[in-house]
Amino acid sequence: MEPFRQNPRAWNALVARLPHAHFLQTWQWGQVKAAYGWQPHPVLWKARGEPAAAALVLRRRGPWGLTALYAPRGPVLPWSWPALRGQVLADLEAWGRRAGALFVKIDPDLPVGYGLPDDEDAQPNPTGIAVQGLLQQRGWQPSEQQVQFPNTMVLDLTLDEDQLLARMKQKTRYNIRLAARKGVRVRLAQGDADWDLMYRMYAQTAARDGFVIRPRDYYLRIWHLFTQANMGQGFIAEVEGEAVAAAFVPHFAKTGWFFHGMSTRAHREKMPNYALQWAIIRWLKAQGCTRYDLWGVPTQFHEADPLWGVWGFKRGFRGQIVRTLGAWDYLPRPWAYHLFQRVWPRALAWMRRRAQRSR
Template sequence: MRSVERGTVFVKVDPETPDSPQPEEPSPDLVSLPAESIQKILRASAWRPSSEQVQFRNTMVLDLRASEDQLLAGMKQKTRYNLRLAERRGVVVRPAGLEDLDRLYRMYAETSLRDGFVIRDRAYYNDAWGTFFNNGLAQPFLAEVEGESVAGLIVFRLGRRAWYLYGMSRELHRELMPAYLLQWEAIRWARREGCEVYDFWGAPDRLDPQDPLWGVYRFKEGFGSRLVSGVGAWDYTVRPRLYWFYTAVLPRVLGLMRLRGRAQTGHAVD
């Protein structure tokens, strides 16, 4: 096998397949076998469910084939209220661009420190975000209060599907609910671009109020989105001993590296 010759330890796949039957899929871009068939094929080929997920196993999706009025009506009352409150209190949402990369990164770094997750350095995001912006595959938005940026997000799109992959905010003016108006404008943009599905990208593995992502889940649910659970990531082991090291020992090393990364991120926003 070429993979063995190249020193591969294992191969990971993450099928875009719900683990249970779903309502009619709005977008025909993704066609796959039923989850049971996928899992049977993987097990028969010596794949195993992975303990390490790359993408979220669960996500929240919104059907964009409805009209704007129908989408608003499908939201939870509190979500509509917060959206309108942001409008009344002077929050303005505008499309952003390459000239806003530094502003977006600084807010993203501030968000990572506040919420306890690790991000990469500025150069990585300048390159990654800039590439998608330049090729028309992503659109950033900024929420501003009296001309000052207080929150932002980046929506990616391909075919008839849009993904909300990055969100960032400052402590400033959070009481004005800018995140709600940001999401609404991103949803409207995705509809104008011809998307039929808005994927909020990510939800807790278990719907438990004690889960760290519970608040994020409730926020996304408020827009009328529904939960979709996938079959998750699967691993094919090429080198068993190194695979054990990677899955049992390396996470501890990465934990230390993440602590160092958080310190570097802190310097970036000082």
């Protein structure tokens, strides 16, 4: 393992050449997190003198001098190479021990299976299952904090538009065409006014659907950095000039991701979200992308899962369900980790109560 010392473009080119590349392993994502307390450390591994694996590792110092190391959707490598994957894990473990880290977290974009778990058409991925076993043997454990969605749905953009439409559920196809008849138009986001519009819409969506979002500057930093690098695009669906739905879609290594989606309650009967998705699909195909990741489907495929409502919408596009390895933690100091897990939530609650009393 060695630090990467070249420029951002060279890093992204290296990551893009490797299997299981992801936009959360790009230089731009490191710069997003650098503004919020994380230190990005791009590292690589060589085999036969050539780069063979890479990881953007984020390092953060927490309270009481504690350190966390996290490779979001990394490391990136040909996981089917036993010697290489063993070396990568060994080096990350050693790094964690040297740093006195509370934990080292990885969550590579590595499938363990495809399709619904109990479906007769479900298919295992032998490489993912082998890596799962290797992690267990080396003392890693499934993380209690799954930062990214472990399961997702991916559309095959090598199909032509007619083939993509034919694969969809009849109702999804109908709603795409209905939106066009009802005058829903989708345009590309351009400039700060559109970013502000999208953030306001995102805040409305969060309040309506009961999830928490970050401050405005966090999202604007993501949107600016990725669009400036030609690695992301915003989309806004409108009805008679009124914005009713929007999305931000990063794209990297021939894959696009439905990263941030937002909508209002206005004109929902005109199906703007279907028009939005179809516009994204067509745009990504025009950019040469071969995959569209719809970013998250249920972890457990039943109604109690928080993503069950979203699943009802996404499943209509009939992409391939991809079940990934999920996040795994290596604990250099297990006693400190478990103590922190018990003490830190109480300390946070105490600090919040004290802050409220001092107002």
